[in-house]
Amino acid sequence: MSDNKGYSYTGSGTNSQGNHYCSRDYGSSASNQNSYHYSNTNGSYYYSNPNGSTYYNDGQGGSTYTPPSGGNTGNNSSK
Numbered sequence: 001m002s003d004n005k006g007y008s009y010t011g012s013g014t015n016s017q018g019n020h021y022c023s024r025d026y027g028s029s030a031s032n033q034n035s036y037h038y039s040n041t042n043g044s045y046y047y048s049n050p051n052g053s054t055y056y057n058d059g060q061g062g063s064t065y066t067p068p069s070g071g072n073t074g075n076n077s078s079k
Helices: none
Strands: 008-014 020-025 034-039 045-048 054-057 062-066 074-077
Touching: none
Parallel strands: none
Antiparallel strands: 008 020, 020 034, 034 045, 045 054, 054 062, 062 074
């Protein structure tokens, strides 16, 4: 399924634990061509972005961001 947003959906659904996922193909020009995200039943979620960065939120106020270069990781926690 294609649209005008520069990507096509390659898969989505819910696994046996009730966690939702969605994957997208951004094409050969993207650093990470096959990006995806997960939304978990415990409130946490994870993004693997087309620019190569990643983001994780634990659903309890803590989060971790990794930039595209793989450089310094940013941690944010309100715990």
